[in-house]
Each structure stands twice: as structure tokens, then as C-alpha cells.
């Protein structure tokens with residue numbers, strides 16, 4: 255289980271109370287669908303492992319319950335904040351109505367969750383992914399990110415994906431590096447403490463521009479290593 259200081263930026267009102275919040279109505283559309291005419295749930299369900307882990311369109315109450323049961327340290331309260339009730343209500347509505355919500359299901363259990371949303375017209379922001387400890391490290395998340403994020407977002411002209419994590423979160427930092435994210439920022443947050451920002455370019459032109467400006471001296475990517483990781 256991750257330590258509290260490894261939490262990333264989804265310290266949302268995922269409490270037992272929010273687990274009973276109403277499910278997003280079938281008619282409602284996450285921000286990605288409204289902005290881009292495409293939502294990540296459109297490519298689901300998607301099988302991720304031979305033993306039956308499947309990515310499916312998420313249901314907010316189940317995601318809230320999963321996080322409160324498995325990752326209770328990912329709350330603002332556990333980080334020492336006392337959220338304003340009005341802000342908490344808005345956050346809940348934002349997560350429920352604006353974000354892409356995905357669950358990793360195994361049988362009738364939720365074993366992982368993903369929450370994300372467009373950051374601007376050409377950028378996507380990953381707020382959270384977390385996998386139940388006994389389902390970690392058979393490369394399910396690596397596969398999920400490639401097949402359910404990179405591919406569909408790139409096909410819809412999204413140019414970059416960004417995410418943040420604590421510098422102490424070794425699992426996330428390694429995963430980002432393997433998936434060819436670049437470290438693109440550091441900041442201090444009143445809510446989550448020190449965070450490193452990572453960006454994965456989906457558009458070769460955007461990555462070329464980034465490397466031209468900032469990548470002088472960095473060794474070229476190794477195709478052999480990437481082939482190994484695809485295997």
C-alpha cells in the first residue's frame with residue numbers, strides 16, 4: 255500500500271458518504287465527450303489480462319467505495335486539510351459529471367480505478383489511477399495506459415497527456431518513465447505537497463518541439479528497450 259506522502263492529486267471527497275452519491279445519469283456526458291465528441295468509455299469494455307481483468311465504464315459510487323476502502327490515505331483530510339463543504343460538493347460533482355471514470359473489474363469486483371479529464375483543447379490530465387495491491391505488477395496498468403489511453407486519445411488528435419505524483423512515489427515514477435513520459439515540472443501544492451509533473455507526448459510534432467527546446471544533450475530513445483517493453 256502506498257504511503258500517504260505518495261498520494262497524487264485526487265484527494266477528493268471519496269469518503270463512505272460519497273460512495274452513496276447518485277450515479278451519473280446515462281444522458282450525461284463527461285467533458286471529453288462534450289469537448290472532443292469522444293469519451294474514453296467509448297472504447298470499453300477492453301480485456302487487459304488473461305485471467306480476466308477488464309476495463310469498463312466506471313460507476314462513481316463504486317469508484318468512491320473502492321478508494322475509501324483501499325486508498326483512504328488519498329483524501330484531503332488525511333493530508334491535513336479541512337475542505338470547505340461547498341468546495342467538497344463541487345468537487346464531487348466535477349468528478350462524477352465531468353471526468354472520465356473507468357474501473358478495472360475482475361469478476362464482480364473492482365480491482366482498480368482511473369479518473370481523468372481534458373486539461374485544455376489538446377491536453378488530457380490523469381487525476382488518478384490505483385490498483386488493488388494483490389492485482390499490482392502483472393503489467394495491467396502499463397497495458398491499460400497504452401491501449402485505453404494513448405491509442406484512443408492519439409486517434410482523436412489529443413497531443414499530450416499529463417499527470418502528477420509525489421517524488422516519493424517510486425512505482426508511479428518508474429511507470430511514467432517506462433511509458434516514455436517526460437518530467438515537465440515540479441511544484442508545491444497546498445493540497446498535495448510536493449509534486450512532479452510528467453507529460454507523455456502523443457503528437458510527434460509536440461515531442462520534437464519539446465526536445466528541440468529542452469532536450470539538448472539527452473541521449474536518443476532506445477528502440478530496442480521499447481521493443482522489450484512492448485513484449
Ligand SMILES: CC(C)(COP(=O)(O)OP(=O)(O)OC[C@H]1O[C@@H](n2cnc3c(N)ncnc32)[C@H](O)[C@@H]1OP(=O)(O)O)[C@@H](O)C(=O)NCCC(=O)NCCS
Nearest residue numbers: 256262382383384385390391392393394395396425428429
Ligand atoms: C502505480 C500503480 C497504479 C501501478 O500499478 P501496477 O498494476 O503495479 O502497474 P504495472 O504492473 O503495469 O507496473 C508497471 C511498472 O510500474 C513500476 N512499478 C509498479 N509497482 C512498483 C513498485 N511497487 N515499485 C517499483 N516500481 C513499480 C515497475 O516499473 C513496473 O514494471 P515491472 O513490474 O515490469 O518492473 C500501483 O502501484 C498503485 O495502485 N499504487 C498505489 C496507488 C498510487 O500510488 N497511485 C498513483 C497515484 S494516482
